[in-house]
Amino acid sequence: MSTKHSRAARLFLAQKEDSQWHNQSLWYVREKRDSFAMGLPEWEELRRLSSEIKRHTITHLDKYVEQFAQQAEANGVIVHWAKDAQEHNNIVYDILKQHQAKKLVKSKSMLTEECHLNDYLISKGIDVVETDLGERILQLMKIPPAHIVMPAIHLKRQQVGKLFEEKLHTEKGNSDPTYLAHAARLHLRNEFMTADAGMTGANFGVAATGDVVVCTNEGNADMSTSLPKLHIVSMGIEKIIPNYDSLSVFVRLLARSATGQPSTTYTSHFRKARPGGEMHIVLVDNGRSDIIGNEGHWETLKCLRCGACMNTCPVYRRSGGYSYTYFIPGPIGINLGMLRSPKEYSDNVSACSLCCSCDNVCPAKVNLSEQIYRWRQDLDSLHKANQMKKFISNRLTYIYNHPKLYRMCLKFAPIINHLPRFMVYNGLNAWGEGRELPTFAKHSFGSMWKKGKVK
Amino acid sequence: MKIGLFVPCYVDAVFPEVGVATYKLLKHLVGEVDYPLNQTCCGQPMANAGFEQKAVPLAERFEEMFKGCDYVVAPSASCAAFVKLNYPRLLEGKHFCQSSDKIMDVCEFLHDILKVKQLPGKFPHKVSLHNSCHGVRELQLSSASELNIPSYSKIKDLLSLVEGITVLEPKNVDECCGFGGMFSVEEPDVSVRMGTDKLNNHIATGAEYITGPDSSCLMHMQGIAKRLHKPIKFIHVVQILAAGL
Numbered sequence: 001m002s003t004k005h006s007r008a009a010r011l012f013l014a015q016k017e018d019s020q021w022h023n024q025s026l027w028y029v030r031e032k033r034d035s036f037a038m039g040l041p042e043w044e045e046l047r048r049l050s051s052e053i054k055r056h057t058i059t060h061l062d063k064y065v066e067q068f069a070q071q072a073e074a075n076g077v078i079v080h081w082a083k084d085a086q087e088h089n090n091i092v093y094d095i096l097k098q099h100q101a102k103k104l105v106k107s108k109s110m111l112t113e114e115c116h117l118n119d120y121l122i123s124k125g126i127d128v129v130e131t132d133l134g135e136r137i138l139q140l141m142k143i144p145p146a147h148i149v150m151p152a153i154h155l156k157r158q159q160v161g162k163l164f165e166e167k168l169h170t171e172k173g174n175s176d177p178t179y180l181a182h183a184a185r186l187h188l189r190n191e192f193m194t195a196d197a198g199m200t201g202a203n204f205g206v207a208a209t210g211d212v213v214v215c216t217n218e219g220n221a222d223m224s225t226s227l228p229k230l231h232i233v234s235m236g237i238e239k240i241i242p243n244y245d246s247l248s249v250f251v252r253l254l255a256r257s258a259t260g261q262p263s264t265t266y267t268s269h270f271r272k273a274r275p276g277g278e279m280h281i282v283l284v285d286n287g288r289s290d291i292i293g294n295e296g297h298w299e300t301l302k303c304l305r306c307g308a309c310m311n312t313c314p315v316y317r318r319s320g321g322y323s324y325t326y327f328i329p330g331p332i333g334i335n336l337g338m339l340r341s342p343k344e345y346s347d348n349v350s351a352c353s354l355c356c357s358c359d360n361v362c363p364a365k366v367n368l369s370e371q372i373y374r375w376r377q378d379l380d381s382l383h384k385a386n387q388m389k390k391f392i393s394n395r396l397t398y399i400y401n402h403p404k405l406y407r408m409c410l411k412f413a414p415i416i417n418h419l420p421r422f423m424v425y426n427g428l429n430a431w432g433e434g435r436e437l438p439t440f441a442k443h444s445f446g447s448m449w450k451k452g453k454v455k
Numbered sequence: 456m457k458i459g460l461f462v463p464c465y466v467d468a469v470f471p472e473v474g475v476a477t478y479k480l481l482k483h484l485v486g487e488v489d490y491p492l493n494q495t496c497c498g499q500p501m502a503n504a505g506f507e508q509k510a511v512p513l514a515e516r517f518e519e520m521f522k523g524c525d526y527v528v529a530p531s532a533s534c535a536a537f538v539k540l541n542y543p544r545l546l547e548g549k550h551f552c553q554s555s556d557k558i559m560d561v562c563e564f565l566h567d568i569l570k571v572k573q574l575p576g577k578f579p580h581k582v583s584l585h586n587s588c589h590g591v592r593e594l595q596l597s598s599a600s601e602l603n604i605p606s607y608s609k610i611k612d613l614l615s616l617v618e619g620i621t622v623l624e625p626k627n628v629d630e631c632c633g634f635g636g637m638f639s640v641e642e643p644d645v646s647v648r649m650g651t652d653k654l655n656n657h658i659a660t661g662a663e664y665i666t667g668p669d670s671s672c673l674m675h676m677q678g679i680a681k682r683l684h685k686p687i688k689f690i691h692v693v694q695i696l697a698a699g700l
Contacts, residue, residue, distance in 0.1 A: 357599075360602055377505055431640055433644075
C-alpha cells in the first residue's frame with residue numbers, strides 16, 4: 001500500500017537531520033504567520049471578506065475579466081488571451097520575436113511554471129533569467145521550485161555557497177548569507193541591465209482600473225520592469241479582483257499568511273507602459289474556466305498562492321516539495337494537480353491525514369481538506385484506488401454490516417496479541433514499521449455489556 | 456433525557472475501559488443510558504480511505520438504532536465529527552438525518568449540555584493534553600491555534616474539575632499526531648515521524664500521562680512509545696473524568 005508520494009517521502013525522511021530541519025524551518029514560518037495573524041483583531045473578518053470577494057468575483061468572472069481587459073487597453077496596455085499553456089507560450093514568444101528580444105528577465109511566476117514557459121523560450125533561443133533569488137538559485141541548479149513562495153526553502157546556505165562558487169565565482173567555502181546575497185545582487189544587476197524584456201506574474205489584477213499588482217520582497221519585479229522597455233505580464237484569469245477596496249483586504253492577508261510579514265517589501269502597481277515602452281498582459285485560462293463549473297472543486301480558484309497551507313501541513317513539512325508529483329505541492333497542490341489531470345496526479349491524494357489545519361490558515365478559506373476527501377472518493381472510478389485499501393474497506397464493511405460477525409471477530413481478535421512476532425511484524429504490516437500493534441481486549445465492551453458486567 | 460451510548464469499533468475492541476468509563480460517567484450524571492448492541496462502526500475508516508458509499512448502510516443503521524434518543528454520546532471526537540458532518544450528505548435523498556444533531560463527543564456533551572461543574576474524582580497526576588484534529592477543528596472542543604479567536608478549551612475546563620490534576624499542553628499544541636486512519640499505513644513513514652514528533656513534544660512537558668478525547672490518536676502514539684520504549688502512559692480524558700466512580 002504505497003503511492004509515489006509515500007515512497008518519495010520515505011527517501012526524504014531517511015535523511016533524518018535534513019528532514020527535521022525542513023520541518024522546523026517551515027514551522028517557523030507558520031509561527032511567524034501566527035504572530036502576525038494574531039496581531040490583527042479583525043483577522044477572521046478579513047478572511048471571511050476575502051473568501052466572499054473571491055466567491056463573488058469568480059462567480060461573475062466573465063464580467064470582471066472583460067472590465068479588466070477594457071481598462072487595461074484604455075491605459076494603452078496590449079491584452080492577449082491564451083486558452084491554454086501552449087497559446088500562452090506562443091504569445092510570449094511572438095511578442096519577444098517582434099521586439100527582437102534575446103534576453104528576458106523574469107520575476108517569480110507560478111503560472112509560467114505551470115505553462116513550462118522557460119523551457120519553451122530557451123528552446124527558441126531566448127536567454128531566460130529568473131531574478132527572484134530563490135528561483136535564480138534553482139535555475140542555476142536546474143531543479144524546480146519546492147515551494148510556491150519560498151522556492152528554495154529546502155536548500156541550505158552551504159549548498160548555495162557551493163553553487164555560487166561554481167557559477168558566480170564567489171570565494172571558496174564562503175556561505176555567509178550577506179556575502180552570497182551581495183554576489184547574487186551583482187550578478188543579477190548585470191542581467192537586468194542587459195535584458196531586452198522583463199516579465200512579471202501578477203498577484204492581483206484590479207478590474208476597475210486595469211492595474212496589475214505584484215508583491216515581492218526583493219524588488220526584482222521592479223528591476224525587471226524598470227530597465228527593459230518591454231514588460232510582459234503573465235496572469236491567470238482568477239487573479240482578477242473587482243477594485244481597490246477588495247485589494248485592501250487581500251494585501252493585508254497575503255504577506256502575513258505567506259511569510260509572516262505585515263506586507264511584502266514591495267507592492268508594485270503597474271498601470272501602463274513607461275514612456276517609449278510597451279506593456280503586454282497575457283490572460284491565461286488553461287483550464288480555469290472549467291473549474292468554475294466544478295461544483296466540488298471551484299473553491300481552488302479562490303487561492304491567493306500564499307503557501308500558508310504548505311507551511312502548516314504536517315505532511316508537507318515532513319516530506320518536502322519534491323515528494324509531490326505536481327509542481328505545486330502541499331494541500332493546494334494536491335487539489336490543483338487533480339484538477340489538472342486526475343489520472344496523472346492521483347498519487348498525491350494520499351499525502352493528507354485530514355487534520356484540517358490548512359483550512360484554518362487559508363486566507364481565502366479554501367476548503368482544502370474537504371476537497372482532498374472528495375478526490376479520494378473519486379479514485380475508484382478513475383481506476384486509481386489502491387487495491388489493498390479497497391480490499392480492506394470491503395472486508396471491514398462486510399464485518400461492520402453484520403453485527404453478529406463483528407462480535408465474533410472481536411471475540412477472536414485477542415489471538416493476534418499472542419501470535420509470534422514474525423507473523424505480525426513483517427513487510428505486510430505497514431503499521432508495524434514504526435509502531436507496536438494495539439492489544440486487543442480479552443473482553444470487548446459489547447461482550448461485557450451483554451453479560452451485564454458494565455455497571 | 457434519553458441518552459444513547461455509541462462505543463466506536465476500535466474502542467469496543469481495544470479500549471473497552473474507555474467505554475466503561477463513559478457509561479459510568481453518564482450514568483452518574485444523567486441516570487439511564489442505552490447501548491444498542493447492533494452498533495459497530497460509524498464508517499469513517501472506509502470513507503477517509505475513499506469509499507464513503509460503504510458507510511451509507513452503517514449510517515442508516517445508526518439512525519435506526521438511536522432514533523429514540525435525544526442525544527448519542529461517543530467517547531471519540533473523530534467518530535462523532537464524522538457522523539455530525541458526513542451523515543447528512545450520506546443520507547441525502549433517503550431521509551432527513553437526525554444523528555447529525557444528536558451526536559456528541561462525550562466531552563462536548565458534559566461541557567455544553569450537562570454543563571458539569573463538579574466531579575467526584577481525584578487524579579493527582581501531571582497530564583499532557585492531546586488536542587486531536589477533529590476535536591479541535593471539526594467539533595471546536597478548543598480554539599484552534601491557527602485562528603484568531605478567544606482562547607478556550609472545553610476539555611481543560613472539564614479536567615480542571617478533577618482534584619489534584621495538573622494539565623499541561625505540548626508545543627505545537629494542536630498539530631496532528633499522524634494517525635489519520637488508513638493514512639497511517641498508506642504513508643507509514645510520514646505518519647510515524649509525525650507521531651514520534653508529537654510524542655516527544657508531549658514527553659517534553661514532563662507529564663506522566665498523555666490524555667485526549669480520541670483513543671485513535673492515543674493508540675497511534677502509544678504504538679510508537681512502545682516501540683521506542685518510552686515510559687509515558689496513556690489515558691482517555693473520560694477515564695480521568697470518571698475517576699472514583
